[in-house]
Amino acid sequence: xxxxRVGPVAFQAWFARLIDAQAVQRRGCARxxxxxxxxCLGIHFPMVPVDARxxxxxAKSHREKRAGCQRxxxxxxxxxxxxxxxxxxxxxxxxxxxxxxxxxxAKAVGDIKTLETDIFTYVVSSxxxxxxxxxxxxxxxxxxxxxAYVYTNYADVTKQNxxxxxxxxxxxxxxxxxxxxxxxxxxKSPITAKQSHDDIIRANDGAYVGLASQY
Numbered sequence: 001x002x003x004x005r006v007g008p009v010a011f012q013a014w015f016a017r018l019i020d021a022q023a024v025q026r027r028g029c030a031r032x033x034x035x036x037x038x039x040c041l042g043i044h045f046p047m048v049p050v051d052a053r054x055x056x057x058x059a060k061s062h063r064e065k066r067a068g069c070q071r072x073x074x075x076x077x078x079x080x081x082x083x084x085x086x087x088x089x090x091x092x093x094x095x096x097x098x099x100x101x102x103x104x105x106a107k108a109v110g111d112i113k114t115l116e117t118d119i120f121t122y123v124v125s126s127x128x129x130x131x132x133x134x135x136x137x138x139x140x141x142x143x144x145x146x147x148a149y150v151y152t153n154y155a156d157v158t159k160q161n162x163x164x165x166x167x168x169x170x171x172x173x174x175x176x177x178x179x180x181x182x183x184x185x186x187x188k189s190p191i192t193a194k195q196s197h198d199d200i201i202r203a204n205d206g207a208y209v210g211l212a213s214q215y
Contacts, residue, residue, distance in 0.1 A: 101183075104144035108180045108200040109209050111143065115151075115178055116206055129153045129176055143180040143200070150187070152177040161189045164201060166215070172203040179212075191215060 073081075118136040123129055133139045133151045143149055152162055153176050164177045169190060181187045182198030191201060191212040199212040208215060 104183075105200060105211065107144045111141065111149065112178055112180070112200060112202055112209050115141070115149065116202070116209075119176070119178075129155065131156060145180070145183050145185060147181050147185045150177070150179050150181060163189060164203075165190045166203070167192050172201065172215075173205050175205060178202045182212075 115133065115136075115138055118138060119130060122136050130136050130151075131153060133141065133149065138149075141149060152164075154163065154171075154174070157163055162177075164172050164179065166172050167190070172191070179187070179202055180200040182196075182200060184195065184198060186195040187193075187199050188195050190196065191199065197211075197213040200210065201212045201215060202209050203215055
């Protein structure tokens with residue numbers, strides 16, 4: 001199909017009709033605007049009926065999309081989340097437990113050194129070792145595991161199993177024993193016994209204060 005050439009005069013007339021049609025569009029009704037465009041462009045616009053239910057279908061479709069976006073978690077997704085939480089817990093719990101135990105051991109060591117200072121002060125003032133921790137007003141002091149600290153004055157010992165011994169079964173001190181029975185609250189005279197591994201001991205007359213298992 002060949003395209004028809006438009007001369008300058010015809011183009012000016014068509015452009016003037018277009019301007020008039022735009023003026024009618026700005027101030028006329030919808031029917032007048034449609035008629036003006038049809039006259040200007042030389043074509044006919046068919047009337048398209050408006051379906052009053054279209055907005056409802058659009059709204060319903062929008063609600064369905066929103067409902068799809070707001071659906072709950074599936075069983076697989078919940079299992080993945082639970083697995084991640086359990087993995088993190090398995091990593092964090094041992095680290096927390098180790099940090100807590102280290103803090104308790106450090107507190108027990110600090111308490112024993114404080115008791116040593118109080119005992120030394122008592123010896124300086126009275127000339128003799130205290131018979132019990134009550135003599136230095138420390139009888140109610142508990143270790144981090146809520147057990148009483150064990151104090152033994154060698155001058156009052158009646159049985160050898162009351163004296164703490166090292167791995168060679170030699171007494172660890174020459175004056176007195178002072179220790180915490182540790183987490184289990186149980187102890188035996190030799191520090192090599194299983195019950196004594198977690199004890200916080202005083203050895204070498206105070207030169208060492210720490211875990212029995214590391215002495």
